[in-house]
Each structure stands twice: as structure tokens, then as C-alpha cells.
Amino acid sequence: MSFLSSPWWLLFLLVVALLGAAYVYVQRMRRKRALRFANLDLLNTVAPSERNRWRHVPIALLLVSLILLTIAVAGPQADRRVPRNKATVILVIDVSRSMNATDVSPSRIRAAQESAKKFADELTDGINLGLISYAGTAATLVSPTPDHNATKTAVDKLRLDDKTATGEGIFAALQQIQTLNAVLGGDAAAPPARVVLLSDGKETVPDDPDDPRGAFTAARKAKEEKIPVSTISFGTMTGTVDLEGDQVPVPVDDESLRKIANLSGGDFFTAASLDELNKVYETLQEQIGFEKRRGDNSRPWLIAGTLLAVLSAFAALAINRRLP
Incomplete structure (x- = not known):
């Protein structure tokens, strides 16, 4: 696969990486604040560990969807039969x-x-x-x-x-x-x-x-x-x-x-x-x-990215009770 039409769009992947890093940073800062001021026994009661394991799924799906959509916009080219x-x-x-x-x-x-x-x-x-x-x-x-x-x-x-x-x-x-x-x-x-x-x-x-x-x-x-x-x-x-x-x-x-x-x-x-x-x-x-x-191969990337973005929204509502 190659990118012949708009390869510069791949630079947007840096923005996606920055968004992922920002999310990790915010989560760590939030945890530090919680540990500093909260009662640990009470915190474990109101925020069970099972929920913690799944609350990152929406943002993970969103980041993957952005990667796929970025590839689609960059105009991937592939050999087609x-x-x-x-x-x-x-x-x-x-x-x-x-x-x-x-x-x-x-x-x-x-x-x-x-x-x-x-x-x-x-x-x-x-x-x-x-x-x-x-x-x-x-x-x-x-x-x-x-x-x-x-x-x-x-x-x-x-x-x-x-x-x-x-x-x-x-x-x-x-x-x-x-x-x-x-x-x-x-x-x-x-x-x-x-x-x-x-x-x-x-x-x-x-x-x-x-x-x-x-x-x-x-x-x-x-x-x-x-x-x-x-x-x-x-x-x-x-x-x-x-x-x-x-x-x-x-x-x-x-x-x-x-x-x-x-x-x-x-x-x-x-x-x-x-x-x-x-x-x-x-x-x-x-x-x-x-x-x-050799021709345009953006359609499967566009479909996959869109579906993951929608799935991310549903996961956010189901797990976190709000959109990411």
C-alpha cells in the first residue's frame, strides 16, 4: 500500500498521538489528586476496580478510529483485482x-x-x-x-x-x-x-x-x-x-x-x-x-474508522454515562 494523493495528511497521526498522551496525563493527574484528598476506603466503594478496567475503552476506540480515518484521508493506494x-x-x-x-x-x-x-x-x-x-x-x-x-x-x-x-x-x-x-x-x-x-x-x-x-x-x-x-x-x-x-x-x-x-x-x-x-x-x-x-483504497479505512467512532460514542454512554 502507498499514499499517492495526500500523504501529508499522515502528519495528523501526531495529533492523535498527542491526544492519547494528553488523556494518559490527565488520568494520572486525576488519580494523584484523588489519592491526595480522598478517603481510600470510600473511593474504592464508590469507584469499584471493575469499572476502572473498562472506562478507557471509549477513548481507545476513538483514537483507533481517528488513526483509520487519517489513513483514509491520506488517500491509500493499493493493487486491486x-x-x-x-x-x-x-x-x-x-x-x-x-x-x-x-x-x-x-x-x-x-x-x-x-x-x-x-x-x-x-x-x-x-x-x-x-x-x-x-x-x-x-x-x-x-x-x-x-x-x-x-x-x-x-x-x-x-x-x-x-x-x-x-x-x-x-x-x-x-x-x-x-x-x-x-x-x-x-x-x-x-x-x-x-x-x-x-x-x-x-x-x-x-x-x-x-x-x-x-x-x-x-x-x-x-x-x-x-x-x-x-x-x-x-x-x-x-x-x-x-x-x-x-x-x-x-x-x-x-x-x-x-x-x-x-x-x-x-x-x-x-x-x-x-x-x-x-x-x-x-x-x-x-x-x-x-x-x-493501482487505485484508491480509502473506502475500507473510511468504513472501519466511522464504525469505530460510533462504537466509541456508544461505549462512552454505556460505560462512563457521558460522551468522551
Whole structure:
């Protein structure tokens, strides 16, 4: 917390401290006078010790309320979590044959579809959301748009195909973001963007991820353009898929997806069930859909100070039979 508007008001805390010191001084002087001239037995009878313990509560509440109100007047500033009104998110979903594995119920692809639609439903309004699928090639199914229903409709139409060209999926996402940024007035005026890539396996096209069209090259390109790629490794190490009657192992490949995230400046997640995938998307929704902004934070201090001041008045009437 900082004080950017009127920090000089904090000097009033010295007045509050002086008021507290004055109260302590007056109480001590009053006690000295009482002890000097009063009969102690009679004094203890008319002013029982139980009352003495509570008679300082009103002034204590008053002093605390003045401290809180002084802080409020000084204009405290704090980071506040507010919804983004502008951002671009591209969902990139692997639709290779391995996504038909049933180690995730009902299957990797069905769970991915359900979770992606939930993510689109809960994403903050106003954020441009797009969808790209990829197997041997990448296909842009929805260009970035604030109409999240378009993405939900397209997710239901995902179809599996051969091979895995992860780099092509990332390059296609970057192209969509560049196109939108050009429409919005260039990179300088463009909102923040992020690629969210869900896959279960290693890239097969090309063979080398450092190839000019490979996944690692695409991740480095994303880093240059300041577009992080957050990757989700979806599935288990025991997954298999039926290919022409044969059960072919299709274990997830965390290593390559983690490296893509690291190279691009994004985050890496793993999910081995629909519930875990939903939690990953919830985390991403929090990261993407909201931002921290520095702003006025005086309201809670003002409310607390006012309530304590009122409580001080009631305490004074109830305990001391008079206002402080």
C-alpha cells in the first residue's frame, strides 16, 4: 500500500498521538489528586476496580478510529483485482489420433471439448477468444472475437486426424493475433495476448522441434512478440489408442510441452482428468480474465474508522454515562 494523493495528511497521526498522551496525563493527574484528598476506603466503594478496567475503552476506540480515518484521508493506494476489458486469447487444441485415448474419461478429446467450452463460458466478457485445431496441419476455426459462443460451437465440431504439427498450431495462433493487432491499430495499441495450447504428445511434423516450422522455433517467435504460450499436457503415461485393431501406447509428453512454455514465457500445466483440466482452465481464466490495477483504497479505512467512532460514542454512554 502507498499514499499517492495526500500523504501529508499522515502528519495528523501526531495529533492523535498527542491526544492519547494528553488523556494518559490527565488520568494520572486525576488519580494523584484523588489519592491526595480522598478517603481510600470510600473511593474504592464508590469507584469499584471493575469499572476502572473498562472506562478507557471509549477513548481507545476513538483514537483507533481517528488513526483509520487519517489513513483514509491520506488517500491509500493499493493493487486491486479488476476484470480485463481487453485481451486476446487463442485456444490451440491438438486433434491428433492419440487424443482418442480413453485413459481420461470418456476420452481425451471429449474431455478437452467439455473443458474448453466451460473455459469459454467463464472467460471475462470483452476478451477476444479464438480457436485453432491442429494435427498434421493447423486450421483456424474461429478468429479472435468477443463472441465466445462461436468458439463453443466450433469446439463441438473438432475432428481427429493424423500426425501432430504443434509448431504449425502455434504459428497459426501468432498469425491470428498479428492480424487482429493490425486491425486495432498496431502492436503498440494492441491488448495483451496469450496462446493456450492443449496437447497430449510430442510433435511428429517436423521431426525436429527446432526446425524452422517446429514447436520450439514457434515458441521462440512467440517470445519475441511477447505472446506467452501456456501449455497443458493432457492425459496419462498409460494411455493407449486403437489403431486398426492394435493398442498403441500414447503416453503424454510433458518434457516438450514444458519447454514450449518456458521458451515462450508462458506457464506449464498438467492434467490427467477432466476435473484437473477444469482446474487448470480456472487458473488460466484468473490469470487472463483479470488484472491488477493501482487505485484508491480509502473506502475500507473510511468504513472501519466511522464504525469505530460510533462504537466509541456508544461505549462512552454505556460505560462512563457521558460522551468522551
